[in-house]
Amino acid sequence: MRFVQEFRDAGLGRALAGEILALVEPGRTYKLMEVCGGHTHSIYRYGIDGLLPDGVELVHGPGCPVCVLPMGRVDDGIAIAHEPDGIFTGSGDMLRVPGSRGSLLETKAQGADVRIVYSPLDALGIARLHPDREVVFFAIGFETTAPSTALTLKRAKAEGIANFSCICNHVTIVPPLRALLESPDLRLDGFIGPGHVSSIVGARPFQFIPADYKRPLVISGFEPLDVLQSIHMLLAQLAGGRCEVENQYRRVVPWEGNPRALEVMAEVFELRPHFEWRGLGFISHSGLKLSAAYAELDAERRFAIPGVRVADPKACQCGEVLKGVIKPWECKVFGTACTPERPIGTCMVSPEGACAAYYSYGRYAQERELV
Amino acid sequence: MRVLAVDAPRELALCVDAQGRHHRVDTGIAGPVAPDDILLVHAGAAQLREPG
Numbered sequence: 001m002r003f004v005q006e007f008r009d010a011g012l013g014r015a016l017a018g019e020i021l022a023l024v025e026p027g028r029t030y031k032l033m034e035v036c037g038g039h040t041h042s043i044y045r046y047g048i049d050g051l052l053p054d055g056v057e058l059v060h061g062p063g064c065p066v067c068v069l070p071m072g073r074v075d076d077g078i079a080i081a082h083e084p085d086g087i088f089t090g091s092g093d094m095l096r097v098p099g100s101r102g103s104l105l106e107t108k109a110q111g112a113d114v115r116i117v118y119s120p121l122d123a124l125g126i127a128r129l130h131p132d133r134e135v136v137f138f139a140i141g142f143e144t145t146a147p148s149t150a151l152t153l154k155r156a157k158a159e160g161i162a163n164f165s166c167i168c169n170h171v172t173i174v175p176p177l178r179a180l181l182e183s184p185d186l187r188l189d190g191f192i193g194p195g196h197v198s199s200i201v202g203a204r205p206f207q208f209i210p211a212d213y214k215r216p217l218v219i220s221g222f223e224p225l226d227v228l229q230s231i232h233m234l235l236a237q238l239a240g241g242r243c244e245v246e247n248q249y250r251r252v253v254p255w256e257g258n259p260r261a262l263e264v265m266a267e268v269f270e271l272r273p274h275f276e277w278r279g280l281g282f283i284s285h286s287g288l289k290l291s292a293a294y295a296e297l298d299a300e301r302r303f304a305i306p307g308v309r310v311a312d313p314k315a316c317q318c319g320e321v322l323k324g325v326i327k328p329w330e331c332k333v334f335g336t337a338c339t340p341e342r343p344i345g346t347c348m349v350s351p352e353g354a355c356a357a358y359y360s361y362g363r364y365a366q367e368r369e370l371v
Numbered sequence: 372m373r374v375l376a377v378d379a380p381r382e383l384a385l386c387v388d389a390q391g392r393h394h395r396v397d398t399g400i401a402g403p404v405a406p407d408d409i410l411l412v413h414a415g416a417a418q419l420r421e422p423g
Contacts (some may be wrong), residue, residue: 040404093397118394121395121416148414148416151399154399196413261400264400
């Protein structure tokens, strides 16, 4: 397949691994955070961590949208799903996330009409088919998926589809990165930047990282050679005393982002004053809500929701995993009480979650032996 | 995803993914598309177009 196979060449991967080794200063350790859950998945799927020198450690960041959703927001969705004659829709991953009293899929098992959809556009299609029923879409994701929700809401408004609404949980990537950089318990040497988010926002929003925090960031693609090359570029910056934003994923990411997507998002959304992130707490201006022009399509205004903050289960250490403070296998319930089939924490729910990646690609046994 | 058919006035395309599944895709961001174009799609919205 074009744009895929050429970035999975094993020989080139080994050559890049050799060049990475040559850049590492003996005795020095390097902590590089991959911001995006898609990168975490690629790293463990392709065994990229096994190609790196001992001194290079990859730390998993907060860039999995399902993983950072707090339990209280799931409870809000469940409350709406119980509305009589309603149809509640969302992505398959999202519907499996546990709230304080079960997940949306369990709500479906109790009789609520909860449906998995591929996209907000498909949820809107359901609303067209059932004009006598309220159809709600549970929107999550970073700037990668927010344009899709925005386009669908524009379409719903233009067509006058009054029985469609959206509970908006979209978040933005820059505020949590700043929060992580301000965190006293985390020392990072550089960032593998989020490729998909950057295809929308461009590279410019990340320039505060080298400017204010003196850390390099390389926007990266998701194939194994992309990730290896990005690590090489980061280490080359560190070896050369440079500190800047670079774009490895130029085949997809324009430096200025996608103006049309940004324009649609600016029309449909506005920033919330605060939004809660699992593991990171409340972060200012990090969440999106529907703008005043789209208020009639806002499910949070249309339905009564609890809006209550819910503490994570005590056994779950997703927060520390999301901040890169501990590895998934260091969590007390990893692989025992918490598995992909019966997840306790969000990091085990989504395939992009760090815990699910470790579990799925066998890092459970390997890392346990190291303990 | 590869474009199979286009509904230009509504900015929609019928696409097929690598696993052979068909999806309805919003092309409002990517701009005009044509059959056989390859699209980068997130959550049902095309963000980038590579001519077929």
